[in-house]
Amino acid sequence: MKLFSPSRHQRYISDKKYYAWFELAYTTVDVSAALLFVVGSVMFFSEDWQTPGTWCFLVGSICFALKPTLRIIREFRYIEADDYEDLAKRYENGS
Template sequence: MPLFKLSRHRRYTRDARYYAAFELAYTTVDVSAAVLFIIGSVMFFSDAWQTAGTWCFLIGSFCFALKPTLRIIRELRYVEENDFEDLAKRYQGDD
């Protein structure tokens, strides 16, 4: 059961744009975190680069923490618009 489905948010044109913007931000943060972890891992092979590698891991960790934060912000927007029906369906697993 996917928690977030685009079909549930396509009531209005602005919703599709808003949803797409959040998905783009989510994917950008996800890729950034992965790249930072790869770079940090490579830097750990050299003693001279370990401090920089540690910073890459730390920044990548913040990116991973930002991912669920973006989803919560998006869902709160629907709560602000009184879209409780869709939120209840996601909680119950109904489509």
């Protein structure tokens, strides 16, 4: 099984809840980034609002950087649970 696959995270009862919380956080960050980019774009129509619009773009970009970070954190949680078998299979398959 590959990393980031929901099926590999359902070995324990608590895993479904943990996985769901990470998916909720991931989606929240994704929506926040999109909204910040829309607001920043609208702000750029006025010269007076360009500086706050630039800040919206910066914060939105940070949100986009958080998305893969959340997934990596979630995967490390499974590594900490001594779930090395899937990681070894992924390495052997070259994926």
